[in-house]
Amino acid sequence: MRRDCPLAVLNIMADKINKTHGAGGSATSELIDSIFREAFSNEYLEPLSDSAVLPLPAGKKLAFTTDSYVVRPIFFPGGDIGRLAVCGTVNDLLMSGADPAYITAGYILEEGFDTDDLKKVVASMADTAKEAGVQIVTGDTKVIEPADIKEPGLLINTAGVGFIDEDIDISPARIKPGDAVIVSGNLGDHHAAILGCRMSVKNNIVSDAAPLTQMISGLKDAGLDIHAMRDVTRGGLATILNEFASSAGAHIRIEESSLPVSEEVKGFCGILGLDPLYMGNEGKCVIILPDEEKEKAVEIMRKSPYGQNASVTGSVSCGTPDVTMRTAIGGEKIVSPLYGEGLPRIC
Amino acid sequence: MNLSEAANFLKNYNGRELRLMEVCGTHTAGIVQNGIPSMLSDRIHLITGPGCPVCVTVTDYIDRLINLAKDPANIIVTFGDLMRVPGSAGSLTQAKASGADIRYVYSPAEILKLAKEDPGHTYIFAAVGFETTAPVYAALLSGALEEKIENIKLLTSLKTMPQAIRRVSDGIDGFLAPGHVAVITGTEEYRQLASELEVPFVVSGFKGEELIASIYALTRLAEREGKAGFINLYPQAVKEKGNEAAKAATESFFEKGDAAWRGMGIIPDSGLYIRSEYKKYDAGSHDLAGDSEPEGCRCREVITGKLPSCDCPLFGTVCTPEHPVGACMVSQEGACFNSAKTTKNY
Numbered sequence: 259m260r261r262d263c264p265l266a267v268l269n270i271m272a273d274k275i276n277k278t279h280g281a282g283g284s285a286t287s288e289l290i291d292s293i294f295r296e297a298f299s300n301e302y303l304e305p306l307s308d309s310a311v312l313p314l315p316a317g318k319k320l321a322f323t324t325d326s327y328v329v330r331p332i333f334f335p336g337g338d339i340g341r342l343a344v345c346g347t348v349n350d351l352l353m354s355g356a357d358p359a360y361i362t363a364g365y366i367l368e369e370g371f372d373t374d375d376l377k378k379v380v381a382s383m384a385d386t387a388k389e390a391g392v393q394i395v396t397g398d399t400k401v402i403e404p405a406d407i408k409e410p411g412l413l414i415n416t417a418g419v420g421f422i423d424e425d426i427d428i429s430p431a432r433i434k435p436g437d438a439v440i441v442s443g444n445l446g447d448h449h450a451a452i453l454g455c456r457m458s459v460k461n462n463i464v465s466d467a468a469p470l471t472q473m474i475s476g477l478k479d480a481g482l483d484i485h486a487m488r489d490v491t492r493g494g495l496a497t498i499l500n501e502f503a504s505s506a507g508a509h510i511r512i513e514e515s516s517l518p519v520s521e522e523v524k525g526f527c528g529i530l531g532l533d534p535l536y537m538g539n540e541g542k543c544v545i546i547l548p549d550e551e552k553e554k555a556v557e558i559m560r561k562s563p564y565g566q567n568a569s570v571t572g573s574v575s576c577g578t579p580d581v582t583m584r585t586a587i588g589g590e591k592i593v594s595p596l597y598g599e600g601l602p603r604i605c
Numbered sequence: 606m607n608l609s610e611a612a613n614f615l616k617n618y619n620g621r622e623l624r625l626m627e628v629c630g631t632h633t634a635g636i637v638q639n640g641i642p643s644m645l646s647d648r649i650h651l652i653t654g655p656g657c658p659v660c661v662t663v664t665d666y667i668d669r670l671i672n673l674a675k676d677p678a679n680i681i682v683t684f685g686d687l688m689r690v691p692g693s694a695g696s697l698t699q700a701k702a703s704g705a706d707i708r709y710v711y712s713p714a715e716i717l718k719l720a721k722e723d724p725g726h727t728y729i730f731a732a733v734g735f736e737t738t739a740p741v742y743a744a745l746l747s748g749a750l751e752e753k754i755e756n757i758k759l760l761t762s763l764k765t766m767p768q769a770i771r772r773v774s775d776g777i778d779g780f781l782a783p784g785h786v787a788v789i790t791g792t793e794e795y796r797q798l799a800s801e802l803e804v805p806f807v808v809s810g811f812k813g814e815e816l817i818a819s820i821y822a823l824t825r826l827a828e829r830e831g832k833a834g835f836i837n838l839y840p841q842a843v844k845e846k847g848n849e850a851a852k853a854a855t856e857s858f859f860e861k862g863d864a865a866w867r868g869m870g871i872i873p874d875s876g877l878y879i880r881s882e883y884k885k886y887d888a889g890s891h892d893l894a895g896d897s898e899p900e901g902c903r904c905r906e907v908i909t910g911k912l913p914s915c916d917c918p919l920f921g922t923v924c925t926p927e928h929p930v931g932a933c934m935v936s937q938e939g940a941c942f943n944s945a946k947t948t949k950n951y
Binding site: 528531585587588 | 631644927
């Protein structure tokens with residue numbers, strides 16, 4: 259982050275974002291100093307130079323990812339866009355077997371956005387980064403015209419790097435017949451929470467946005483041979499399992515009765531004709547590993563606060579590379595990937 | 606009779622071959638979602654009838670909507686499913702990409718708010734549906750009237766079920782009565798249809814076990830050829846007289862008229878139109894009868910239950926959920942969309 263005017267910190271921050279905050283001048287410095295710098299404070303950010311210069315651990319591979327966050331509303335039950343922006347990138351790194359280390363934060367602020375709300379989002383990012391064990395080491399701020407003048411907001415882009423041990427190889431190509439499919443917890447929570455807000459439906463559903471660092475470290479520390487792993491976001495479990503089946507050239511069969519879904523989300527989906535298999539989460543993952551390791555994996559996952567409903571929901575076998583489900587009433591059906599737009603954008 | 610006994614009977618049914626039709630899009634989706642086709646004997650065929658409102662909408666309607674969208678004074682408001690339905694020259698999605706202001710809503714009530722805050726535009730709501738959704742549109746009109754909101758109009762394609770059921774009943778041995786429609790209209794007209802058409806009707810709920818119970822009951826009634834019969838297996842929601850307040854709301858804003866259905870042409874008195882005293886709210890919904898299907902598309906026969914989706918030459922090759930050609934592949938309640946979801950290597 260750049261700081262052009264060392265005295266800018268003395269200025270009193272405006273209560274709404276305006277164009278000068280993105281102009282690179284004193285107002286930008288003031289914004290950086292009064293909001294970002296303190297919240298994210300760490301040794302790599304502090305020089306506020308053009309790039310963060312980071313140490314490279316020996317003998318490791320680098321994982322590198324990026325994602326953008328455009329969710330509305332900005333604050334929702336169980337989280338906000340800032341928590342989402344950290345969790346999404348951290349979880350993407352974790353899923354490739356990396357230990358997440360550093361992330362970036364790019365803010366596109368809409369003119370008129372409330373500065374106090376920005377502070378809340380930034381504080382939430384700082385808390386989530388701490389929880390996830392990553393540092394926010396560089397960033398950028400731009401200001402644009404609001405898409406909706408009545409409701410100016412912000413968009414966030416995060417990129418992240420993590421380090422992977424040389425001997426770790428997690429990829430769908432390693433999925434084998436005989437493997438077990440484990441889901442880390444209740445499906446659909448984030449999606450239903452966002453949709454509930456947008457539709458002003460009163461319910462108790464809370465987003466599951468969470469960094470899965472502790473859970474995944476637990477699995478790796480136990481030496482489990484994870485073949486493939488993916489966080490369950492847009493497209494839902496159904497779409498991921500179809501991608502897995504097709505990459506592995508194997509058949510995946512799941513049991514509806516063992517899919518973890520909360521009663522609230524079930525009810526919500528029933529009313530709206532939605533299917534939790536196609537709904538996104540922001541703090542859940544699906545893991546494929548050898549059948550003999552499944553009980554151990556579930557035990558470890560359930561010890562994490564974000565994995566208490568982890569369960570074995572299916573298995574991999576030889577056969578056509580697609581996904582089928584035994585339904586709760588005893589039917590068999592093909593589980594297709596999500597088609598078309600289907601549902602509103604949720605992250 | 607519990608679930609497993611009913612399921613066992615349906616799997617091992619060995620009586621006369623039966624063609625049972627569902628005429629409610631939510632039933633179609635529920636049957637697929639619960640894997641019910643895999644639970645039936647191959648002597649029981651479930652046929653999807655004209656129960657998906659988007660699928661029975663003619664291209665004239667879509668074309669009119671697109672023309673309205675081209676006027677920058679108008680903002681078109683719609684539910685998602687309608688966006689990708691092809692008209693004779695493009696879809697709403699294409700119109701939107703070319704700059705038309707077209708918005709999704711989750712409930713019609715949102716439009717009142719939008720229109721009130723933006724008096725400079727006319728908000729045109731694509732009011733597509735059956736008896737189920739008509740009361741919701743009536744509530745919207747009532748709200749507009751009460752709050753004196755002048756910049757809302759509806760382009761309606763509202764239809765009533767019984768007349769269409771008569772049209773498609775040839776060769777059908779039993780009907781699952783449209784559950785959501787019956788919640789509003791009540792059971793009486795389906796009881797009458799059963800005796801008029803001499804086929805059984807069962808009113809069904811939407812959960813897997815409710816659908817199995819209803820298909821079981823319908824099979825038991827239908828295996829005796831030529832006998833009518835009527836059972837309401839969804840009594841917790843469907844009453845004999847239906848929802849009288851909702852019916853009254855519909856009646857106060859809408860009147861009957863002829864309507865064009867895809868695949869069936871004009872069916873007398875099967876449409877609902879905004880009453881003439883409220884015509885200022887109508888965006889030109891009358892006389893939208895022209896219907897031109899894309900080349901090779903056999904939606905007409907699919908909608909009327911004459912052709913299984915998978916026998917359409919476009920199914921799964923040219924027409925897929927990602928690139929739908931006909932309306933039945935667009936809508937989540939459509940016969941082809943639901944067939945595609947359950948077909949291996951389509």
